[in-house]
Amino acid sequence: MGGFISAxxxxxSQGLIWGIMAIGVYITFKVLDIAxxxxxxxxxxxxxxxxxxxxxxxxxxxALLAAFGVGLLAGLATGLLHTFCGIPAIxxxxxxxxxxxxxxxxxxGMKANVSIxxxxxxxxxxxxxxxxxxxxxxxGARPFYxxxxxxxxxxxxxxxxxxxxxxxxxxxxSLRATGANGNMARAQGINTDVTKVLGLMISNGxxxxxxxxxxxxxxxxxxxxxxxAIVIGLAAVIIGEALFSKIFRNFALTLLSVSLxxxxxxxxxxxxxxxxxxxxxxLKLISACIVGIFLSVPYxxxxxxxxxxxxxxxxxxx
Amino acid sequence: MLELKEVYKTFxxxxxxxxxxxxxxxxxLKEGDFVTVIGSNGAGKSTALNAIAGVWPIDSxxxxxxxxxxxxxxxxKRAKFLGRVFQDPMTGTAATMQIEENLALALRRGDRRxxxxxxxxxxxxxxxxxxxxxxxxxxxxxTTKVGLLSGGQRQALTLLMATLKKPKLLLLxxxxxxxxxxxxxxxxxxxxxxxxxxxxxxxxxxxxMKDAIAHGNRLIxxxxxxxxxxxxxxxxxxxxxxxxxxxxAEISGSSIQxxxxxxx
Numbered sequence: 417m418g419g420f421i422s423a424x425x426x427x428x429s430q431g432l433i434w435g436i437m438a439i440g441v442y443i444t445f446k447v448l449d450i451a452x453x454x455x456x457x458x459x460x461x462x463x464x465x466x467x468x469x470x471x472x473x474x475x476x477x478x479a480l481l482a483a484f485g486v487g488l489l490a491g492l493a494t495g496l497l498h499t500f501c502g503i504p505a506i507x508x509x510x511x512x513x514x515x516x517x518x519x520x521x522x523x524x525g526m527k528a529n530v531s532i533x534x535x536x537x538x539x540x541x542x543x544x545x546x547x548x549x550x551x552x553x554x555x556g557a558r559p560f561y562x563x564x565x566x567x568x569x570x571x572x573x574x575x576x577x578x579x580x581x582x583x584x585x586x587x588x589x590s591l592r593a594t595g596a597n598g599n600m601a602r603a604q605g606i607n608t609d610v611t612k613v614l615g616l617m618i619s620n621g622x623x624x625x626x627x628x629x630x631x632x633x634x635x636x637x638x639x640x641x642x643x644x645a646i647v648i649g650l651a652a653v654i655i656g657e658a659l660f661s662k663i664f665r666n667f668a669l670t671l672l673s674v675s676l677x678x679x680x681x682x683x684x685x686x687x688x689x690x691x692x693x694x695x696x697x698x699l700k701l702i703s704a705c706i707v708g709i710f711l712s713v714p715y716x717x718x719x720x721x722x723x724x725x726x727x728x729x730x731x732x733x734x
Numbered sequence: 735m736l737e738l739k740e741v742y743k744t745f746x747x748x749x750x751x752x753x754x755x756x757x758x759x760x761x762x763l764k765e766g767d768f769v770t771v772i773g774s775n776g777a778g779k780s781t782a783l784n785a786i787a788g789v790w791p792i793d794s795x796x797x798x799x800x801x802x803x804x805x806x807x808x809x810x811k812r813a814k815f816l817g818r819v820f821q822d823p824m825t826g827t828a829a830t831m832q833i834e835e836n837l838a839l840a841l842r843r844g845d846r847r848x849x850x851x852x853x854x855x856x857x858x859x860x861x862x863x864x865x866x867x868x869x870x871x872x873x874x875x876x877t878t879k880v881g882l883l884s885g886g887q888r889q890a891l892t893l894l895m896a897t898l899k900k901p902k903l904l905l906l907x908x909x910x911x912x913x914x915x916x917x918x919x920x921x922x923x924x925x926x927x928x929x930x931x932x933x934x935x936x937x938x939x940x941x942x943m944k945d946a947i948a949h950g951n952r953l954i955x956x957x958x959x960x961x962x963x964x965x966x967x968x969x970x971x972x973x974x975x976x977x978x979x980x981x982x983a984e985i986s987g988s989s990i991q992x993x994x995x996x997x998x
Contacts, residue, residue, distance in 0.1 A: 592830075601810075602810045603826070608810070
């Protein structure tokens with residue numbers, strides 16, 4: 417139990433970082449109604465881009481921005497495959513993801529992983545988030561505001577505020593309409609191809625940004641770091657929805673619940689690791705099972721426990 | 735206002751399911767015309783409407799709206815000229831968005847969308863006033879998700895959305911077919927009122943002959959992808975259902991084998 421408690425700050429930090437990716441997944445999966453598998457590739461693209469640029473002496477904010485940028489490009493690729501080439505969204509995402517595997521290796525100079533030398537104190541001081549800061553803050557060697565939970569938490573709030581503003585604008589509304597009802601959107605003069613591409617770009621930009629933060633946190637990027645990312649993202653979206661949808665109705669709070677969903681997911685995974693002797697290689701299987709079950713719940717509910725939907729009568733009082 | 739010239743459209747060409755849906759369709763609508771379109775199943779009524787809306791490209795011919803050739807324009811670009819209400823109440827509105835958000839989207843039809851606010855306070859006040867005219871109590875529920883509304887309420891809302899920004903042409907695709915008779919009548923009356931109020935040009939496809947006779951100032955009957963009967967304002971005034979059925983028999987050279995198809 418003590419092991420779990422002491423590992424919790426790290427798990428929460430990591431959960432918050434993945435939460436930003438989950439918010440990206442939310443945009444495609446829930447807002448646009450597209451299951452975008454680009455994520456597994458673009459997550460690593462962001463991480464690799466960040467580590468390589470940082471190694472070249474590029475300042476952290478610029479490297480993070482660049483990671484966001486390559487994510488936009490990954491989303492653009494999937495978006496064009498889907499809209500311009502007419503490939504089903506799920507397949508378009510798989511194609512981009514596959515292609516990104518090579519791209520990611522190329523970014524890393526054809527190596528399977530690249531790392532940031534955090535033994536070098538000068539390097540370490542430049543970073544915004546790092547696993548080491550978790551321990552440093554615990555020891556009192558660093559002020560609390562350098563704790564990754566604090567830093568990534570601020571990041572998350574910034575992302576949510578920006579997205580909340582964006583989805584309230586004319587363009588943001590047309591993006592939501594595209595996901596809600598494409599026919600209606602086109603009838604209102606919205607070019608649904610453009611909005612879909614835009615949504616995929618923003619989503620993958622956030623996923624890449626999240627990958628960059630994780631690479632920074634763990635001080636390395638690895639070609640397989642994005643494997644199963646989409647499942648973690650979906651898990652976060654579903655957990656957030658299951659636990660908070662009754663109390664959080666506002667869009668900003670819904671995004672927050674997605675982030676919290678990722679934190680809870682990592683806390684649970686950490687508990688499983690700390691409290692049992694399970695071989696960690698089984699974690700992906702467990703994740704897949706959990707997400708599978710949660711995804712089927714709404715279907716089962718509708719099929720076997722359907723309650724008559726309460727609808728208002730057609731202008732009965734008129 | 736609207737000019738269709740020699741419009742042809744064949745679905746699934748070269749397959750066993752080949753269907754020649756529009757067969758040299760010619761039609762001209764004057765400004766302020768409210769034309770009702772009838773015909774049996776597969777006559778090409780809805781296909782004609784979708785051709786105007788640009789749901790898919792036509793094989794040949796030309797479509798001109800308000801002097802502008804729109805034949806090559808995609809659906810979302812033609813939206814600038816058109817207000818549309820669909821047969822399925824689910825199609826015309828975004829169920830997961832609020833009533834006011836749906837209206838705000840419709841208000842920007844044909845405009846370039848920017849990073850300005852998607853809905854403003856002034857617009858909300860305007861929407862409230864307009865919703866009052868529907869007499870459905872929606873003005874007090876502007877932030878309700880449209881998915882919670884009944885079919886009739888959704889069609890009335892779609893109608894309001896279609897005319898919020900005055901369209902050059904209002905396209906109504908059997909927009910009361912999915913409603914119960916009482917609600918259908920209410921929506922039709924609203925349709926009449928809105929068209930008169932804004933002096934709109936309208937193209938209303940219907941399955942119901944009575945409605946086709948009772949509404950509009952012009953009636954068109956389609957068969958096999960063409961117009962076979964075009965009745966103008968004066969002649970339409972004294973028109974009865976029997977006249978229509980007789981005329982159809984006369985022109986098509988055969989009596990209608992199943993009245994049901996036509997009368998349904």
